[in-house]
Amino acid sequence: MNEFAQVFAQFQDHLAPRLDVYEQAIYLYLLRHTHIEGKREAVIGFKSARKKLAFGTGRAGTSPSEGVIYEKLRGLEQKGCVKILSTERAGTRIEVFLPSEMPGLLPVATAISDIALEDQDFFSVPENRKLILEREEWRCFYCLAKLDENNHVIEHVVSRPEGDNSYRNVVAACRRCNNRKSALLVEDFLRSIYRDGILSGDEFAIRIALLARLRAGELRPVP
Numbered sequence: 001m002n003e004f005a006q007v008f009a010q011f012q013d014h015l016a017p018r019l020d021v022y023e024q025a026i027y028l029y030l031l032r033h034t035h036i037e038g039k040r041e042a043v044i045g046f047k048s049a050r051k052k053l054a055f056g057t058g059r060a061g062t063s064p065s066e067g068v069i070y071e072k073l074r075g076l077e078q079k080g081c082v083k084i085l086s087t088e089r090a091g092t093r094i095e096v097f098l099p100s101e102m103p104g105l106l107p108v109a110t111a112i113s114d115i116a117l118e119d120q121d122f123f124s125v126p127e128n129r130k131l132i133l134e135r136e137e138w139r140c141f142y143c144l145a146k147l148d149e150n151n152h153v154i155e156h157v158v159s160r161p162e163g164d165n166s167y168r169n170v171v172a173a174c175r176r177c178n179n180r181k182s183a184l185l186v187e188d189f190l191r192s193i194y195r196d197g198i199l200s201g202d203e204f205a206i207r208i209a210l211l212a213r214l215r216a217g218e219l220r221p222v223p
């Protein structure tokens with residue numbers, strides 16, 4: 001996503017819902033004459049600019065009055081969107097802030113970075129264990145039994161000490177599968193529950209494919 005597209009998406013998704021129609025029109029006009037032109041501030045003469053802001057928003061389809069413009073401009077300042085710097089002969093000097101510069105507007109990013117993700121312990125850390133359970137959609141990774149808070153375990157695909165605690169080597173499982181698997185190779189265990197009729201042929205094939213994806217790091221837990 002290019003920079004302009006990102007700014008517009010942030011405006012539409014997070015800022016616009018906090019502004020009325022007039023405030024949106026004024027903010028976009030100011031954005032056009034500042035950041036879009038590579039500047040942070042501009043001098044705007046609203047006596048003439050108001051006719052270019054938004055047609056049909058005033059009474060009987062007229063442009064907003066100067067009084068309304070300045071009232072909404074002060075509202076934008078109170079909401080942290082702009083800062084009125086000075087009044088000059090040519091108009092009002094205004095500094096315009098991008099959505100990303102407005103405190104508390106954008107949600108805090110919670111996604112774990114790729115580097116951090118590889119370093120996370122998904123077996124011993126309680127909040128990370130729950131991410132594994134949610135990744136499996138509350139189903140046993142092996143037999144697809146429905147899981148809840150009380151009947152599941154987080155277990156190693158490759159047992160320790162060979163296996164680690166990364167998201168590539170831990171899964172949510174039912175207690176029955178955890179006990180039956182023991183130290184078996186996971187492929188052998190999946191074949192055994194397929195032979196016992198716990199998995200269908202299609203389910204067995206999907207489990208084997210998911211196992212390969214798990215090892216390749218494609219089944220990433222989402223915070």
